[in-house]
Amino acid sequence: MNYTEQEIAIIEQAKNNGGDIWNDQILNPIKRRVKLHYRAINFEQCCYCRRDLQDEFNMVIDIEHILPKGNTLFSEYMFDIENLNISCKRCNMNIKNDRIDFIVDLSKIKPNYKVSGKYHFIHPNLDNYFDHIDYESTIRNNKKLIKYNSKSEKGKYTYSYFHLDRIEIDTLSKVQGVEIKTNELNPDLPEDIKANLEQLLDKLQK
Structure with missing residues (x-):
């Protein structure tokens, strides 16, 4: 784009208006286009956890600034398309927000920030997510089970950084219909679902 x-x-x-530049109302049409662009590029998925945004309204999807706009070091990149993507509020507001601990070496991030090796986590625009993590989603009726399988150091870092294990546990809990308190699975679950759950429980215990 x-x-x-x-x-x-x-x-x-x-920019000339000053103040809270990003939230200036005159930018709303541009921000809508940015969201539509990345919704298409990302196949309607959050750029960090890859959860489905298909049925979400634009207003509840965040434009993610990979290098945070709130940090004066990176305010110049506020509108750089390569520094933007879309994410769910969990990943953007609850976890990442204005953190910069995912940068390998802060002293070397500039002037060229568009280098994959300068980031510990999977960069939404510089890396192919699925080269580093396999994202698996199993749906039966209204229940969804999500699993992440890390394939690289970046994948492992991203898995840890965004607490993707919590998403796995949450979906496992919902599939069972109760909070996970033991490793005993509901005997009434279909065999293929039980096999997936057993694999996930084994993975989470390692």
């Missing part, structure tokens, strides 16, 4: 000349002019106007 490239900004149009008109959009560039609007961005410059927002």
